[in-house]
Amino acid sequence: MTVIPVSLGARSYDVIVENGLLARAGDHLAPLSRGRTMVIVTDENVRPHLATLQASLAAAVVQSEAIVLPPGESSKSWAMLETLTDRLLDLGVERGDHVVALGGGVIGDLVGFACAILKRGCGFVQVPTTLLAQVDSSVGGKTAINSKAGKNLVGAFHQPALVLVDPTTLDTLPARQVRAGYAEVVKYGLIDDPAFFAWCESNAAALIAGDADARSCAISHSIAAKARIVGEDEFETKGRRALLNLGHTFGHALEAEAGFSDTLLHGEGVAAGMALAYGFSAAQGIAPPADAERVRTHLAAIGLPNGLAAVRSTQSGHELVAHMMHDKKMNAGTLPFLLARGIGETYVDKTVDLAKVTAFLDAQPR
Template identity: 55%
Template sequence: MTTISVSGGAFAAYQVIVGRGLLQQAGARIAPLARGRTVIITDETVEAVHGAALTASLAAAGVQSRIVAVPPGEGSKSFAQLERVLDRLLEIGLDRKDVVIALGGGVVGDLAGLAAALYMRGIDFVQIPTTLLAQVDSSVGGKTAIDTPRGKNLVGAFHQPRLVLADIDVLATLPARQVKSGWAEVLKHGLICDAAFFDWLAGEGAAGAKGDPAALERAVIRSVEIKSAVVGEDEKEAGRRALLNLGHTFGHAIETEVGFDEDALAHGEAVALGCCMALRYSAREGLCSSQDAARVEAVIAAAGLPTRLDQAGAFEADGLLALMAGDKKAEGGALTLILARGIGRAFVAKGVDADKVRAFLIAEGATG
């Protein structure tokens, strides 16, 4: 079991605990934080698999709990579900001493975290991520949000959790596609700033993409270490934290164009494709070698993830470009991309020439 501290000048420090059997220990670990009641926000699928174990653990530690379940899928990151969750919290009568627990993947974590941020101007919440993607990415760092038809995660708040429990055992219940989707975010961390980690992921560590528990545990620990260091320096993405969005500007635009249809394209799949596109664009602009871009594509393909635009569907260059211009990192309508000077050497590129990006999208297979 490994404990990683997340701390920064603007928020209270908290722990991310990575290990096995943590769901059964959750009650004892949450009890010191829960001075009153807890409400578990989850989705209907996760409730059926893990809800009873969590409520039993809380009860054994003397912690009262209620469950609020939303439909599974990206569609629950919406104004309608946010309103429904907040109304249930009001109906239950939570006060500022009570705690919200997010039990689920990134959708649940984002929705529950935003509800906790808004409820009575902010109450404590705990993340218990049940997907690999959530364990290595969305549960750490305090980003909470919902989607709108105009884009992904455009309405939200920064609200740090009090505790994160990343139980490796729960990953065994995931479909293979979800494990691969989360693996994209793991690979992303290596591409940003740790070439040696990427090398391990491309070799011995590749077993994690197939569900090997030991490889998954090491991958989660290193990913959280990387993310916690970045978040501690830059909580609100004023600078270095933007690096964590490698692949996301391309990926979010593609996700929006397919209507957030996870059957067509899961979030991690979009990130994987976006990372490949970011490396290929970097190579096209002479920022990194074509060999690095090709290696990244080969490693991502070997993990069973998409690497080419036509694997996600048919797209128009202008439509994708318009969505990229509306990305949260854009400034004054000018494009900001996370690009790379090589594996492990990502950087923030501001004021990127939109005409060059449009030409690149057409070269990638989008229609002009």
């Protein structure tokens, strides 16, 4: 078992990582139940894990009730938020209760936001079952739904009370989902940890193929990196937490082009976005071209998209930049970009000329 603290004063909590943890989750959740029925929210794809979790709660003498939602990014919507909050109210959830979010990033984001606004805020626990959720979205308290204008534009900061990570839940994931989640793993190396990027280059294939040691190492390292950054800048006001958005400005524009559908998974968009961020940095003379090519080569080697051609983008640079203008990081009409001086040297640039971004995107192979 690895226990990683997220240090946020009164909002601090632990992330527990352990193989087989789901079958023992009831021991960790029972103290939060207050002797009441715990509500679990999940989706249709996670039903096998739901049975394991409910059995674990029953063994800990905790009753549970499940809400099962449709899978996919389309569930991060106003309509599903209304459906979920109405159902939680029907079940009598109180402010002192803790709702359990069992699933991937969609479930975690949706449930976290519902709990942030339900009765002006109730507790919740993250039990992530995808690699992307385990290493990124379940930690840090960002919750949101999508809107017509863009991804994650309606949401709130609402920290979980606990995060339970069982790497063995990844054994049931399709390989595409594991690869997409891996994009958020390698991101930590590209942000500020070149040694971890080198580790990724050597171990990514084993991780994706199911090697338990590689997965546990990557998950624990990634969570610790995110916990450190979140602890320094919880509400993304100091610039430090913004580094976690590497690849997301480009990636969210590509996701918007795909209609926020399974045509392009979030991790796939982030992967292409990181390659574009490094490519743009190299094109502007900021990063060595060899480093940008190293990123592209690694992503392609493990089956992740590394540019516009790989995601079959058809929109012009102007159209993609128009999507970016809805980015939630916009500040006084300026859009900060995450650029890089080299591998592990990401920084925030608030002076990027969008005309140069447009020209760069138009020049990319389609």
